[in-house]
Amino acid sequence: MLQATHPFQLVAGLLVWAIWFVVLYAGLSVGCAVAPPAAEQGDLNWLNGGLGAISLATTLLLVLAAWRCWQAAAVPSVDRQGAFFARLGAAIHGVSALATAAIAIPVVAYPPCV
Amino acid sequence: MTDSQGHDGGAQHRRLDAVWANWPGWRTLAAVNHTSIGLRFMLTGVFFFLVGGVLAMLARTQLALPAQDILSADVYNQVFTMHGTVMMFLFAIPVLEGLALYMIPKMIGARDLVFPRISSLGYYCYLFGGLIILSSLFVGQAPDSGWFMYTPLSSAEHAPGMGSDFWLLGITFVEISAMAAGIELTVSILRSRAPGMTLRHMPIFCWYILAMALMIVFGFPPLILASVLLELERAAGMPFFEVAAGGDPILWQHLFWLFGHPEVYIIFLPAAAVVSTLIPVFAQRPIVGYRWLVLAIIVTGFISFGLWVHHMFTIGIPKLAQAFFSVASMLVAVPTAIQLFAWLATLWTGRVIRSLPMLWIFGFLVIFVCGGLTGVMLALVPFNWQVHDTHFVVAHLHYVVVGGMLFPLIAGFYYWLPHFSGRMSTPVLGALGFWLTFIGFNATFLLMHLTGLLGMPRRVYTYEAGLGWDWLNLLSSVGGFVMAAGIALVLLDIALHFRFGRPAGRNPWNADTLEWATNTPPAPYNFASLPALDTRHPLWRQPELLQSIPAGEHGLTDIRHGRRETYGTEAVSGRLREVIHLPGNSWLPLLGALMLAVVCVSLLVRIYPMALLGVVGAAVFLLRWGWENGAHPRAAPLTANEPDNPPLHSRTCDGPGLWGMWVTLMANGTLYLSLLFGWFYLWTAAPQWTTPETLSVDRVAMVAAGLVLTGAVVAYGRLVRALCKGRATFLAGGLLLVTTLGCLHLAVVLWALLGAGLTPTEHAHDAMLLVMFLYLLFHAGLATVLSLLQALRVRLGYVGVRLPYEPVVLRPLWLYTLAVYWLSVALFLFLPAAWGAGG
Amino acid sequence: MFAHRRLWSAVAWLTRPRVAVLAGLAHVCLLTGCAGEYSTLDPAGPSALAVSWLWWGMLLAFGLVWFAVIGLWLLAVRRDPGDVSDAQAQRLQNRWIIGGGLVLPGVSIAVLLAFGIPVGHGMLPLSADEDVLRIEVTGYQWYWQVEYPDAGVSLEDELHIPAGEPVHIHLRSNDVIRSFWVPRLAGKLDAIPGHENVLKLQADQAGVYRGLCAEFCGLLHADMGFTVEAHEREDFEQWLSDAARDD
Ligand code: HEM
Ligand SMILES: [Cu+2]
Numbered sequence A: 001m002l003q004a005t006h007p008f009q010l011v012a013g014l015l016v017w018a019i020w021f022v023v024l025y026a027g028l029s030v031g032c033a034v035a036p037p038a039a040e041q042g043d044l045n046w047l048n049g050g051l052g053a054i055s056l057a058t059t060l061l062l063v064l065a066a067w068r069c070w071q072a073a074a075v076p077s078v079d080r081q082g083a084f085f086a087r088l089g090a091a092i093h094g095v096s097a098l099a100t101a102a103i104a105i106p107v108v109a110y111p112p113c114v
Numbered sequence B: 001m002t003d004s005q006g007h008d009g010g011a012q013h014r015r016l017d018a019v020w021a022n023w024p025g026w027r028t029l030a031a032v033n034h035t036s037i038g039l040r041f042m043l044t045g046v047f048f049f050l051v052g053g054v055l056a057m058l059a060r061t062q063l064a065l066p067a068q069d070i071l072s073a074d075v076y077n078q079v080f081t082m083h084g085t086v087m088m089f090l091f092a093i094p095v096l097e098g099l100a101l102y103m104i105p106k107m108i109g110a111r112d113l114v115f116p117r118i119s120s121l122g123y124y125c126y127l128f129g130g131l132i133i134l135s136s137l138f139v140g141q142a143p144d145s146g147w148f149m150y151t152p153l154s155s156a157e158h159a160p161g162m163g164s165d166f167w168l169l170g171i172t173f174v175e176i177s178a179m180a181a182g183i184e185l186t187v188s189i190l191r192s193r194a195p196g197m198t199l200r201h202m203p204i205f206c207w208y209i210l211a212m213a214l215m216i217v218f219g220f221p222p223l224i225l226a227s228v229l230l231e232l233e234r235a236a237g238m239p240f241f242e243v244a245a246g247g248d249p250i251l252w253q254h255l256f257w258l259f260g261h262p263e264v265y266i267i268f269l270p271a272a273a274v275v276s277t278l279i280p281v282f283a284q285r286p287i288v289g290y291r292w293l294v295l296a297i298i299v300t301g302f303i304s305f306g307l308w309v310h311h312m313f314t315i316g317i318p319k320l321a322q323a324f325f326s327v328a329s330m331l332v333a334v335p336t337a338i339q340l341f342a343w344l345a346t347l348w349t350g351r352v353i354r355s356l357p358m359l360w361i362f363g364f365l366v367i368f369v370c371g372g373l374t375g376v377m378l379a380l381v382p383f384n385w386q387v388h389d390t391h392f393v394v395a396h397l398h399y400v401v402v403g404g405m406l407f408p409l410i411a412g413f414y415y416w417l418p419h420f421s422g423r424m425s426t427p428v429l430g431a432l433g434f435w436l437t438f439i440g441f442n443a444t445f446l447l448m449h450l451t452g453l454l455g456m457p458r459r460v461y462t463y464e465a466g467l468g469w470d471w472l473n474l475l476s477s478v479g480g481f482v483m484a485a486g487i488a489l490v491l492l493d494i495a496l497h498f499r500f501g502r503p504a505g506r507n508p509w510n511a512d513t514l515e516w517a518t519n520t521p522p523a524p525y526n527f528a529s530l531p532a533l534d535t536r537h538p539l540w541r542q543p544e545l546l547q548s549i550p551a552g553e554h555g556l557t558d559i560r561h562g563r564r565e566t567y568g569t570e571a572v573s574g575r576l577r578e579v580i581h582l583p584g585n586s587w588l589p590l591l592g593a594l595m596l597a598v599v600c601v602s603l604l605v606r607i608y609p610m611a612l613l614g615v616v617g618a619a620v621f622l623l624r625w626g627w628e629n630g631a632h633p634r635a636a637p638l639t640a641n642e643p644d645n646p647p648l649h650s651r652t653c654d655g656p657g658l659w660g661m662w663v664t665l666m667a668n669g670t671l672y673l674s675l676l677f678g679w680f681y682l683w684t685a686a687p688q689w690t691t692p693e694t695l696s697v698d699r700v701a702m703v704a705a706g707l708v709l710t711g712a713v714v715a716y717g718r719l720v721r722a723l724c725k726g727r728a729t730f731l732a733g734g735l736l737l738v739t740t741l742g743c744l745h746l747a748v749v750l751w752a753l754l755g756a757g758l759t760p761t762e763h764a765h766d767a768m769l770l771v772m773f774l775y776l777l778f779h780a781g782l783a784t785v786l787s788l789l790q791a792l793r794v795r796l797g798y799v800g801v802r803l804p805y806e807p808v809v810l811r812p813l814w815l816y817t818l819a820v821y822w823l824s825v826a827l828f829l830f831l832p833a834a835w836g837a838g839g
Numbered sequence C: 001m002f003a004h005r006r007l008w009s010a011v012a013w014l015t016r017p018r019v020a021v022l023a024g025l026a027h028v029c030l031l032t033g034c035a036g037e038y039s040t041l042d043p044a045g046p047s048a049l050a051v052s053w054l055w056w057g058m059l060l061a062f063g064l065v066w067f068a069v070i071g072l073w074l075l076a077v078r079r080d081p082g083d084v085s086d087a088q089a090q091r092l093q094n095r096w097i098i099g100g101g102l103v104l105p106g107v108s109i110a111v112l113l114a115f116g117i118p119v120g121h122g123m124l125p126l127s128a129d130e131d132v133l134r135i136e137v138t139g140y141q142w143y144w145q146v147e148y149p150d151a152g153v154s155l156e157d158e159l160h161i162p163a164g165e166p167v168h169i170h171l172r173s174n175d176v177i178r179s180f181w182v183p184r185l186a187g188k189l190d191a192i193p194g195h196e197n198v199l200k201l202q203a204d205q206a207g208v209y210r211g212l213c214a215e216f217c218g219l220l221h222a223d224m225g226f227t228v229e230a231h232e233r234e235d236f237e238q239w240l241s242d243a244a245r246d247d
């Protein structure tokens, strides 16, 4: 299932994205409920930092996965069906990485809990 | 409905027809065939569209001039709520489901959907549910809290009448049909494509419908849960949304929009499927960027679940969270833009044939792109704070819904008219209808953006003069009537074409997809023989299919056994695996739906004994339905000369039923996750939530019950594994053992529940626990009953070494039951204590 | 290459006159049609002003996109492509889809956020302005109860604020959800049972501004209007002490 030519690659990246998104939103909500950083700290506080770090790690993971799929599609021995999934999987991992990075940008712009 | 083309296989067609035809006369109500059900869905949908349209005209009449009192505030509130509800739940979704149910088997080269009786059940749930909701207008008690039914406005205190109950119960009833369609379409697309049709060779239409179906599977459960919870609050006083008792009205908004936003894409995807199907045909070249489209479809399917909070930007959640959802909302513009430019590139590189369907597609483009752009604007939080809940949003939503759904739908209707009727429509009347609709629509809604910017809120029954809104509203009302005239012309055109349209002949648009290889109108079995395919454009690459299919030159032509059959193939590769035998006409779906209607109505009027009778009745019919499967004499009894290459699916350990079970459990799991979300949400966010100091549920008993359940599931798993290896020595006894363990488990859980002394009407905490308990009891109970029936079927010879299928299908249910049991025990009973029972 | 040039000239042809029309429309609107007691396009406070500029900017930019897409479509439908080889189609596809499907929305979103995030930030009631006037507004079916806790003043459907400085409106609801909105001053914010939300409101000049309820709240939702009267600072102090005495 984790092979780069497996059809699971069509949803793997977005599944990672979805889990990250839940962690992001839930983390923010729970963080603000448990130990809200003061608004004066702006965006420099443990919560934004943590969310940002998770997002960065997720983005990197997705980029890596995209690259792996892209490589697999270029292997000459792979059949057309497998190449189709790998190529598409690469694009979807890439889009997921972009979505992760883009959605996380406000972490550097806003204080978390107001 | 029979073949009119007069091919030489006339006798063969008659034999197929005898097996596949609906019963004549009124007994056609027992039909399960996807062509009939699809058409019924679409016709009923059009009926509800007209109802919704009349309501819209009433609203527009009231708003035409300031300070009018044609409708009272009370009536206006019912009118706009019903308009929105009818349009979204009873028109948009069902009509598109109908189109998908009608088209999918024909496009993938199958004879029917894999669960025909479920199609029929879905249709009747839709019909009865729709009629129940509609009847509220006639008893003057229509829902009046808006189509998203925000609590506390819709709660027992502020909406004491039956209106909210009509909505909650009726919509949940209708939802059954959506879930049915979602599950059935998913499995049919994955498991019954023509041999050789790999995923990569599917017509793009099928990718869209697959995504839509899966989105239904994951998108509807939150709404179903929310409706159940709100109805429990209204009818039984369980305070999920009541602040004072530890609930929170915001929970409703989360659950509703968790469904509500994906729903927009559930509507848009099939419409985009129509666009993506028509454009290549009228450009007479393959779609440009097939892979890009698949990418866009998948990305849309996921991202659209991460946007729901953009409907809640004004409720005061942290700005940072709003920003996440804001960016995510803007990002869905990306897959939409990809599709748009793929369509443009296709037109650019093709020689485009002008036609009525293309005219509607052009209308789609103009309107939908505008709606998409205002959507991106609305995703910008500060702008949203200004225009949210104004007529700007009303304009936006109609640009999206009418542009993104109604126009492509009508394009599709015109395109497939020859398929439905065998005739072409007339160009003149159709064009006139288009232009009136198009102009009327824009007259109604374009300047309505300005009305909103000038500050007119939505959902007001009247407004004072002199605020700059007067002429805009008058224009909108006039436009609305022009549009209504346009729609009337379209309907007239379609009605007349049945009489005056010229005969279409075969494949009149020179299309590439397989649905045009059926007769027009199609025979109930679609194809006299089932071809193998390895191209996305069968009718362009192999035009001879138009002759060879009806001539019976391909597979699965033997009909002497009298069974309805189609091919079952592997999900990814499309390799032939089995012959799926399908049920024929049956009254059970209708009877089951009738019983559910009884339940729905009795809950509505609060006659609970009758509701209980209805539940029992429905259970009887549904279990009987399950009984007539496999080797039952009414299905596919064992015979001496069984086909074995490929075998019948009920003789194997994998088949559409197993897939259907898994997909159902995915939906069910989403329901459970929604419940978990509610639990954690209330725990962390409800202003007055309290966790009791000491939990009254006996946790030792619960763990013991869990161990018993684990034993049952392990035993069941062993039985199934042995069965698939060809050993069935201890099968009936084993199943009885599992049943016994199941009963024991149920007894202990029930005992723990009764001993806990919960006060579900006073605390949201206890109410949540009670729902969790009922959920667990229902699942363990269901699995136990079904296992008992399996034991019986072993005795009767319907299940055994040669017939291992049914126990295999049942196994995921046991696994699921076990998983949710332990999860619930951990997260509802142990976690709060471990956390320190905080407040 | 040639196709490219033709394409762009077509786009330019389609958009040029329309831009003028659009600008003209905006002008006319600004002079006449945009005025209105509830008009967000006739802003009288910093929040509403910033948002109105967002609107005009987006209207212009997205208007262009809209006309460009429709223009392309019309052109695509009309033109005769000649023979397009598969390789050509492939190249065109990638160029269009990457350009129109990824770059165009990507750039639009980036620009939008670059403008939108600071505007949104400016509208927040940050606690740094701790010494601002606090007004408590509670929704009832169907009126707004207005309290000045420090002065002990209580009113119905009527607010008084000092002009030229922000005030914080603390929003609550007694029964159902509703939304507090003064379109010419600032965005709306919901009043929700069990929750308290804080809205920053500022009127630049003295005057009377009208507000309404934006979230549907039942039978008389349409009649939940109120007024916000902004006074010069001294007049406001005067009003407040008068009102406190009358109470
Ligand atoms: C025939 C053209 C139509 C007209 C003239 C029309 C008119 C209206 C009006 C006047 C409202 C009430 C606005 C308000 O007071 O907030 C409304 C709301 C709505 N319309 Fe339509 N409509 C039309 C078609 C449609 C279609 C085709 C759909 C969906 C498929 C649709 C979905 C909705 C929804 C969801 C609402 C919101 C209802 C609510 O606020 O609870 N409409 N429409
Ligand atoms: Cu949405």
Ligand SMILES: [Cu+2]
Pocket (backbone or CB within 6 Å): C178, C179, C213, C214, C215, C216, C217, C218, C220, C221, C222, C224
């Ligand atoms: Cu209101």
